[in-house]
């Protein structure tokens with residue numbers, strides 16, 4: 001594969017053709033804030049946290065779904081990008097009900113961590129306070145729609161790592177939600193294999209192991225990494 | 239420099255933020271020499287005074303007394319700090335907003351009628367028990383807030399960090415883990 005040469009934050013880097021800006025940046029030791037990106041499953045560009053500036057393009061583009069090209073000049077940190085990232089986080093908090101103090105993921109939540117890293121000390125928009133349910137029909141896991149940011153990580157691991165295809169997205173806009181099968185209670189799903197990969201993948205407190213209480217929901221991603229390594233290296237390396 | 243006139247106020251919160259304030263331990267002694275605590279749940283002053291330099295407001299705006307109080311505070315205070323998650327986000331106190339219109343009536347019914355073992359009745363004493371607002375609001379939804387001190391409760395060292403910046407005459411600015419919710 002041909003290599004492409006580009007500039008990221010003033011640094012000359014080279015990346016394989018077809019690589020994303022996110023991959024090229026990470027190889028060059030530049031970390032970008034991400035939420036919907038999960039190592040091992042394909043990217044969808046759902047959260048827009050990884051937006052970057054590309055010289056000559058007026059639009060901001062997500063680093064996780066934009067491929068590198070020859071001579072590209074990328075900026076990953078600027079006042080404008082900071083503002084947008086903070087705004088996106090505030091909108092995520094305003095859209096559903098995030099009460100960190102009583103959340104299973106408190107202290108282990110990627111949304112919460114990003115919020116303080118990006119300097120979000122309050123939310124400027126009015127909270128929507130929508131009414132959402134918690135599905136605890138599954139014997140092992142629960143789904144709290146109040147905490148879901150619709151990153152679709154759970155859907156992607158369910159379809160493309162487990163191959164079960166249980167998790168899906170239904171509805172549009174503010175009414176969009178994660179469903180199981182054809183909108184059944186999770187506990188009644190015929191396709192769910194009880195593997196728990198969706199729970200491992202979730203960045204927030206939306207998917208949890210039943211029995212976990214406030215702040216207890218620590219995720220073990222090693223199982224996902226194990227499978228991803230096996231797929232990429234064709235070897236089972238624990 | 240004149241002594242800083244500081245107040246702390248307890249609105250719709252569990253008093254945990256004030257407990258955390260008391261957790262400042264020996265820093266309280268230092269603070270007592272540098273500021274004048276002009277109004278607080280731990281000071282016996284009934285009326286919120288004029289010319290307050292800095293106030294820490296714990297709790298969300300949940301009832302009519304709170305609403306009146308925050309407006310009074312804004313008129314009489316130079317800088318407002320939203321103190322703790324309830325003041326900053328509404329937090330647990332605002333969960334009732336999810337029940338939509340009529341949530342005030344349904345939470346009262348649940349708490350004082352359905353869950354009561356003895357004498358089920360909704361407390362009602364005009365002029366004494368303030369009516370609940372239809373919607374719980376974080377402080378900045380009602381009046382302008384100058385600084386934010388999140389946390390449920392904000393740990394004592396976080397409160398100290400902010401107060402030290404104020405005492406040093408700087409614009410308080412917390413960052414990183416010091417602005418973590420929850």
Ligand code: SF4
Nearest residue numbers: 098099100103109205
């Ligand atoms: S999911 Fe994360 S941000 Fe949302 S309430 Fe839980 S800890 Fe807070």
Ligand code: SF4
Nearest residue numbers: 148149151152154202
């Ligand atoms: S449940 Fe979790 S993983 Fe699935 S879309 Fe919501 S936040 Fe993302």
Ligand code: FES
Nearest residue numbers: 036045047048064
């Ligand atoms: S990580 Fe790139 S859009 Fe979510």
